[in-house]
Amino acid sequence: MKKILVVQSSARQEGSLTREYTAQLVRQIEAANPGSWVVTRDLGAEPIPHLDGTLLGGWMKPAEEQTEEERAAAARSEQLIDELLASDIVVIGSSMYNFGITSTLKSWFDHVLLAGRTFKYTENGPVGLAGDRKVYVVTARGGRYAGTPIDFQEPYIRQLLGFIGIQDVEFVNVEGQALGEEEAAKGRAEADQALAAIA
Ligand SMILES: Cc1cc2nc3c(=O)[nH]c(=O)nc-3n(C[C@H](O)[C@H](O)[C@H](O)COP(=O)(O)O)c2cc1C
Numbered sequence: 001m002k003k004i005l006v007v008q009s010s011a012r013q014e015g016s017l018t019r020e021y022t023a024q025l026v027r028q029i030e031a032a033n034p035g036s037w038v039v040t041r042d043l044g045a046e047p048i049p050h051l052d053g054t055l056l057g058g059w060m061k062p063a064e065e066q067t068e069e070e071r072a073a074a075a076r077s078e079q080l081i082d083e084l085l086a087s088d089i090v091v092i093g094s095s096m097y098n099f100g101i102t103s104t105l106k107s108w109f110d111h112v113l114l115a116g117r118t119f120k121y122t123e124n125g126p127v128g129l130a131g132d133r134k135v136y137v138v139t140a141r142g143g144r145y146a147g148t149p150i151d152f153q154e155p156y157i158r159q160l161l162g163f164i165g166i167q168d169v170e171f172v173n174v175e176g177q178a179l180g181e182e183e184a185a186k187g188r189a190e191a192d193q194a195l196a197a198i199a
Contacts, residue, residue, distance in 0.1 A: 001035040005087035009105035017140035018093030043104035096141040118164040128165020142178030
């Protein structure tokens with residue numbers, strides 16, 4: 001039995017490759033771990049607000065000094081962090097938009113990377129507090145970037161997750177989807193293989 005958090009960030013519901021491949025991956029995880037339950041945070045359907053002055057202002061104050069507004073904003077972040085910390089496995093769907101992750105996924109990371117909750121400062125620098133889980137990331141891209149210096153998606157996501165202590169991260173990349181039929185099919189076949197290897 002595993003507690004699975006699925007974070008979707010494609011803006012589209014129909015025809016999304018990250019949604020298709022994350023769904024396949026979740027089915028595999030469920031089959032291997034009967035009785036698992038899934039919580040989905042769909043950032044495409046319901047984008048979460050960007051960090052703003054209210055939230056940041058509230059973060060700087062003790063809870064008893066926060067305004068109603070600041071408390072409500074902090075509670076929204078807390079809910080996202082609770083979802084993350086309650087999970088054994090996280091499956092992230094990350095569409096590539098303009099060479100990086102979607103702004104909605106960036107916003108999710110901005111909320112969940114919080115000092116005192118998912119990392120802490122120590123004399124020896126920051127230490128992650130959320131390391132006790134596995135993360136799978138499914139990316140989809142029009143071009144091909146894996147292993148090149150202009151892959152700003154995978155190294156960036158690894159850095160963000162590593163910062164909160166999560167080192168066990170596996171990627172499935174669906175690449176080449178805008179490079180013609182043959183390349184698109186090749187990209188899918190590679191992603192299928194990567195999924196099969198996870199099973
Ligand atoms: C706004 C936008 C920006 C995009 N930027 C890039 C890009 O910089 N590089 C790339 O290879 N593909 C880019 N694409 C193509 C997407 O990465 C590709 O369609 C991918 O399949 C999207 O994920 P999804 O299928 O889950 O929606 C972009 C697509 C959109 C809609």
